Amino acid sequence: MNEKISEAVIRRLPKYFRYLSDLDSLGVERISSSAMSKGMSLNASQIRRDLNCFGGFGQQGYGYSVKNLKNEIKKILAIDETYNVVIIGSGNIGQALANFKDFAMEGFVIKAIFDIDSNRIGKTINNIKVRNMGELEGFLKEETIKIGILATPKEVAQDVADTLVNGGVTGIWNFAPQDVKGAENIYVENVHLSDGLYVLSYYMKEKNGKKED
Amino acid sequence: MNEKISEAVIRRLPKYFRYLSDLDSLGVERISSSAMSKGMSLNASQIRRDLNCFGGFGQQGYGYSVKNLKNEIKKILAIDETYNVVIIGSGNIGQALANFKDFAMEGFVIKAIFDIDSNRIGKTINNIKVRNMGELEGFLKEETIKIGILATPKEVAQDVADTLVNGGVTGIWNFAPQDVKGAENIYVENVHLSDGLYVLSYYMKEKNGKKED
Numbered sequence: 001m002n003e004k005i006s007e008a009v010i011r012r013l014p015k016y017f018r019y020l021s022d023l024d025s026l027g028v029e030r031i032s033s034s035a036m037s038k039g040m041s042l043n044a045s046q047i048r049r050d051l052n053c054f055g056g057f058g059q060q061g062y063g064y065s066v067k068n069l070k071n072e073i074k075k076i077l078a079i080d081e082t083y084n085v086v087i088i089g090s091g092n093i094g095q096a097l098a099n100f101k102d103f104a105m106e107g108f109v110i111k112a113i114f115d116i117d118s119n120r121i122g123k124t125i126n127n128i129k130v131r132n133m134g135e136l137e138g139f140l141k142e143e144t145i146k147i148g149i150l151a152t153p154k155e156v157a158q159d160v161a162d163t164l165v166n167g168g169v170t171g172i173w174n175f176a177p178q179d180v181k182g183a184e185n186i187y188v189e190n191v192h193l194s195d196g197l198y199v200l201s202y203y204m205k206e207k208n209g210k211k212e213d
Numbered sequence: 214m215n216e217k218i219s220e221a222v223i224r225r226l227p228k229y230f231r232y233l234s235d236l237d238s239l240g241v242e243r244i245s246s247s248a249m250s251k252g253m254s255l256n257a258s259q260i261r262r263d264l265n266c267f268g269g270f271g272q273q274g275y276g277y278s279v280k281n282l283k284n285e286i287k288k289i290l291a292i293d294e295t296y297n298v299v300i301i302g303s304g305n306i307g308q309a310l311a312n313f314k315d316f317a318m319e320g321f322v323i324k325a326i327f328d329i330d331s332n333r334i335g336k337t338i339n340n341i342k343v344r345n346m347g348e349l350e351g352f353l354k355e356e357t358i359k360i361g362i363l364a365t366p367k368e369v370a371q372d373v374a375d376t377l378v379n380g381g382v383t384g385i386w387n388f389a390p391q392d393v394k395g396a397e398n399i400y401v402e403n404v405h406l407s408d409g410l411y412v413l414s415y416y417m418k419e420k421n422g423k424k425e426d
Contacts, residue, residue, distance in 0.1 A: 008221050010415055014408035077411045078418040092312065096305035102390070102407045147413065171417040173410060177315070187416040189409050194315050195227035196402050197386060198290045200360065202223055203400040204384040205291040 005053050012050060013073055020070035032063035082107040084144060088160050089151035090115040090130050093175045097149055098125040111143055140167025147171045154178035218266050226286055233283035245276035295320040301373050302364035303328040303343050306388045310362055311338040324356060353380025360384045367391030
């Protein structure tokens, strides 16, 4: 069923998931698409269309069961599974990600952090050991690691990505300021933080228009 | 002309901008939508439709002028202007953002970083002074700051956002793990880093399907 879903819909799913998780933790059991529409600032027909891509889940006049819908979206996003993760690079971004509380909660288990900096190797971040980059290949042979997070300088990003893929990683989340390529059956999510700043700039102008001097 | 452009198009514009900037720096002068399509992994008709939202810029049979198109998109995104920025919070995320090289290049000038931690106050990050949070209100009165970047714990995020808005900030880029609200004419871009991880998880499953054990 979920073969031909557009990327735009997929990229909205985490937002639904967060919203429904919040409702669930507040004890809300059912929600209408119009209430969701208000809470999420999405229009109600968009919400119905999005959720219909996955076969609905709603009942006319009764709205959606919060828990069911949350769990279905969790399944669709495949975050009902557990993934072992490594982080490459323990600079600011690597450290920030290692300290994220949400990851472990959603089944992303960070098994190790790798770095080349001898001042960092051997230390721990959020109880996760920082290991020598030279150990990465061996580590990937011993452990089943599905996701690699790249937080390296751009010069080495592609080389590290290749090592990860050769070691059995099938998903790369890349924060290096240089897009990397995977291979067939490998999915790469290249992050461009500054894109958000450009979008902010656009909407600031839209909102203030010519009133601004 | 650019009144009713969908958010999906706006969110693709930074990608066009990055792509065209790369071409431009490599000396490429003209590009066809089909070449852009390959380079950007977007389909060509999508590209033509996107760019038509802003009045075209292409010439049948000649493709697009890289420099013109880049500059037009820059104008649309309003990143041809200069913005003064403050960062609130000098933890990992705040530091990572303060060290971003792209920002200054695109006219985002970080004027100060604020923190409550006495170990950090007075230090500099990337030549930008870390100031005492208590000075924020006064600083906003003296300087014209348009953008505030929130990299605080979630508990204080909304309070700090309110202070920024009262001090004349019209755009907030929020990295705190708690959505904040602005006010009329204020645009808030709430960042949810982990959304990218969920999308990664979805596409890993899509790509590997049932072949994975």
